[in-house]
Amino acid sequence: AQSVTQLGSHVSVSEGALVLLRCNYSSSVPPYLFWYVQYPNQGLQLLLKYTTGATLVKGINGFEAEFKKSETSFHLTKPSAHMSDAAEYFCAVSEARNTGKLIFGQGTTLQVKP
Amino acid sequence: GAVVSQHPSRVICKSGTSVKIECRSLDFQATTMFWYRQFPKQSLMLMATSNEGSKATYEQGVEKDKFLINHASLTLSTLTVTSAHPEDSSFYICSAVRGATDTQYFGPGTRLTVL
Numbered sequence: 374a375q376s377v378t379q380l381g382s383h384v385s386v387s388e389g390a391l392v393l394l395r396c397n398y399s400s401s402v403p404p405y406l407f408w409y410v411q412y413p414n415q416g417l418q419l420l421l422k423y424t425t426g427a428t429l430v431k432g433i434n435g436f437e438a439e440f441k442k443s444e445t446s447f448h449l450t451k452p453s454a455h456m457s458d459a460a461e462y463f464c465a466v467s468e469a470r471n472t473g474k475l476i477f478g479q480g481t482t483l484q485v486k487p
Numbered sequence: 488g489a490v491v492s493q494h495p496s497r498v499i500c501k502s503g504t505s506v507k508i509e510c511r512s513l514d515f516q517a518t519t520m521f522w523y524r525q526f527p528k529q530s531l532m533l534m535a536t537s538n539e540g541s542k543a544t545y546e547q548g549v550e551k552d553k554f555l556i557n558h559a560s561l562t563l564s565t566l567t568v569t570s571a572h573p574e575d576s577s578f579y580i581c582s583a584v585r586g587a588t589d590t591q592y593f594g595p596g597t598r599l600t601v602l
Binding site for chain 2: 407409414415416417418419422463473474475477478479480
């Protein structure tokens with residue numbers, strides 16, 4: 374069965390510093406992987422996704438993630454944090470490619486300090 | 488493109504009443520919609536999968552008689568919380584996909600408070 378683990382429920386960085394949010398997955402099939410962002414009292418917005426092809430995926434707002442099969446990881450990075458990046462981030466893996474269902478990680482709260 | 492709306496965004500009701508939440512895909516036809524529940528500071532919990540014209544598939548532990556889901560058209564799914572109780576208070580989020588392998592697009596969520 375598929376599962377997702379996000380290491381660190383809370384990450385704090387200074388404005389301008391590197392952002393690294395960790396995600397490891399378990400999947401019995403080649404996975405589809407996603408990162409979503411959620412601002413307070415709002416739904417989820419897709420940051421980026423990996424399906425097939427290039428393992429380094431670029432998303433919106435300067436974020437990118439790299440699919441590493443050998444490490445079963447899909448960590449999210451951004452070179453320079455901005456105050457507006459403060460939010461909740463969720464990593465997700467598709468349950469199976471023909472259902473559309475997603476399995477979400479526990480979420481990581483990103484705090485950006487001035 | 489791929490905008491999903493929810494209505495209402497916030498609802499307060501008395502215990503024992505029923506509440507209906509609508510989820511609409513505004514600019515695409517959604518073959519499947521999903522309903523999630525999210526408690527404060529927690530992740531999303533999938534409640535059910537809704538396919539147009541067929542019965543919803545509920546996740547284990549979700550009471551189908553309490554959380555009624557109707558997917559009457561390719562752009563509308565509704566979740567009705569029947570005989571709501573304070574423990575049903577939560578943030579309910581829907582998502583929609585155009586096809587099984589498509590990205591899920593999420594609505595803005597509905598905050599339900601049961602007094």
